[in-house]
Amino acid sequence: MTGHVPRHAVVIASGGLDSSAVAYLLAAQGASLSLLSFDYGQRHRKELQSAALIAEELGASHDVVDLRSLGHILGGSALTDTTIPVPDGHYSDDSMRITVVPNRNAIMLSVAAGVAVASKADTVAFGAHAGDHAIYPDCRPQFLEHIARTIHVGNEGFLAEDFQVLAPFLNATKADIVTAAEELGVPFKQTWSCYKGGDLHCGTCGTCWERREAFQVAGVSDPTPYADKAAGERR
Amino acid sequence: MTGHVPRHAVVIASGGLDSSAVAYLLAAQGASLSLLSFDYGQRHRKELQSAALIAEELGASHDVVDLRSLGHILGGSALTDTTIPVPDGHYSDDSMRITVVPNRNAIMLSVAAGVAVASKADTVAFGAHAGDHAIYPDCRPQFLEHIARTIHVGNEGFLAEDFQVLAPFLNATKADIVTAAEELGVPFKQTWSCYKGGDLHCGTCGTCWERREAFQVAGVSDPTPYADKAAGERR
Numbered sequence: 001m002t003g004h005v006p007r008h009a010v011v012i013a014s015g016g017l018d019s020s021a022v023a024y025l026l027a028a029q030g031a032s033l034s035l036l037s038f039d040y041g042q043r044h045r046k047e048l049q050s051a052a053l054i055a056e057e058l059g060a061s062h063d064v065v066d067l068r069s070l071g072h073i074l075g076g077s078a079l080t081d082t083t084i085p086v087p088d089g090h091y092s093d094d095s096m097r098i099t100v101v102p103n104r105n106a107i108m109l110s111v112a113a114g115v116a117v118a119s120k121a122d123t124v125a126f127g128a129h130a131g132d133h134a135i136y137p138d139c140r141p142q143f144l145e146h147i148a149r150t151i152h153v154g155n156e157g158f159l160a161e162d163f164q165v166l167a168p169f170l171n172a173t174k175a176d177i178v179t180a181a182e183e184l185g186v187p188f189k190q191t192w193s194c195y196k197g198g199d200l201h202c203g204t205c206g207t208c209w210e211r212r213e214a215f216q217v218a219g220v221s222d223p224t225p226y227a228d229k230a231a232g233e234r235r
Numbered sequence: 236m237t238g239h240v241p242r243h244a245v246v247i248a249s250g251g252l253d254s255s256a257v258a259y260l261l262a263a264q265g266a267s268l269s270l271l272s273f274d275y276g277q278r279h280r281k282e283l284q285s286a287a288l289i290a291e292e293l294g295a296s297h298d299v300v301d302l303r304s305l306g307h308i309l310g311g312s313a314l315t316d317t318t319i320p321v322p323d324g325h326y327s328d329d330s331m332r333i334t335v336v337p338n339r340n341a342i343m344l345s346v347a348a349g350v351a352v353a354s355k356a357d358t359v360a361f362g363a364h365a366g367d368h369a370i371y372p373d374c375r376p377q378f379l380e381h382i383a384r385t386i387h388v389g390n391e392g393f394l395a396e397d398f399q400v401l402a403p404f405l406n407a408t409k410a411d412i413v414t415a416a417e418e419l420g421v422p423f424k425q426t427w428s429c430y431k432g433g434d435l436h437c438g439t440c441g442t443c444w445e446r447r448e449a450f451q452v453a454g455v456s457d458p459t460p461y462a463d464k465a466a467g468e469r470r
Binding site: 063064069072101105110111113114115116117118137140142143145146149151153154156157176178 | 240271298299300301302304306308310337338339340341342345346347348349350351352353360372373375377378381382384385386388389390392393447
């Protein structure tokens with residue numbers, strides 16, 4: 001992890017494994033936390049409840065930015081448009097492109113930076129990791145460098161002097177995150193990954209595959225109740 | 236104006252002089268336009284109606300992104316927090332700092348870039364001008380360069396190849412914009428600048444001063460009905 005230990009971090013919290021691990025990591029370092037979630041009309045809205053639970057566990061504040069009107073304007077992603085099916089099967093470039101919400105991380109990080117300015121936080125943090133690099137250009141190290149510089153330039157004179165954008169797991173695998181999260185005491189059962197939005201994790205969509213695989217590779221017991229319990233064995 | 240003539244531009248439209256002039260300029264160049272406004276709980280919500288009228292005049296689409304929940308979270312600006320008075324008098328660093336909405340242009344441009352990706356637009360345009368540089372760091376040329384590069388890097392493989400962020404009046408004065416707007420046929424009476432949100436332009440807040448002065452310097456007749464008609468003469 002590069003950067004300094006945060007005093008006060010605005011953490012983009014999706015309620016998933018990655019951002020929850022980021023929140024627990026920074027809390028363990030003694031940072032004061034403001035969790036920020038985004039409602040963009042995603043069918044997997046259950047993740048917003050998970051983010052609220054994680055914030056409660058950590059004694060952090062939690063705000064939800066309502067971007068549903070933008071979800072309507074953007075359309076065209078399987079994550080927001082219920083006429084487009086969420087693809088089943090393993091992550092791959094072809095199936096995952098339909099789960100791209102255009103410019104999502106830039107939007108969320110820009111909003112988080114605004115909140116950081118308003119609350120005098122010195123850090124904005126998010127859960128990008130190496131597994132996202134192939135398909136999501138806004139999860140790559142190069143993007144992080146550019147957005148951080150843009151935030152600095154665009155808020156000159158208003159930002160904390162040592163302001164930073166942190167992605168502590170930027171070069172980690174999802175399995176690395178599970179390993180770290182277990183050590184940090186992340187309540188796995190309260191995190192939500194599935195893109196489909198059912199009552200249980202479906203077990204078959206790309207993010208469910210990724211989640212199951214990460215636990216397997218990390219050798220950590222996966223407490224997630226999946227709707228399709230056998231999917232992991234059928235691969 | 237640098238950059239290429241747009242085929243399809245997403246224009247950030249506040250309903251004010253500057254962004255209306257941008258829309259009229261690009262329309263005159265033959266671009267197809269999508270106007271995008273932001274409702275962040277500004278007390279001068281009348282500008283949203285002005286933006287809709289401008290879109291109608293140009294036969295452009297118009298979407299409003301509802302960011303009111305963010306306005307609540309951010310707080311602390313005279314533009315959104317009704318407990319903070321909008322300062323009267325001429326633009327100056329001290330009085331204008333209270334009208335800064337943190338990271339506003341980065342947020343709006345990031346959203347507009349997402350809309351551009353979704354709609355395959357080749358351009359995002361906004362109305363920054365030289366008069367804003369002193370107090371608003373996110374209106375400066377350096378910021379424009381950085382945000383454009385960030386959008387390119389963050390949307391690699393998803394953006395139009397010749398995608399550009401345009402601020403045609405970046406180095407123009409407000410008076411230059413009035414001159415250009417008159418040539419372009421911008422319906423001045425339908426534009427809205429005042430930050431106070433009354434039925435008429437107040438004539439005394441910073442943006443009203445700036446508007447009046449721009450017409451005077453440009454030598455263009457100002458058709459705006461101001462609540463305080465005499466303010467211009469009392470300076």
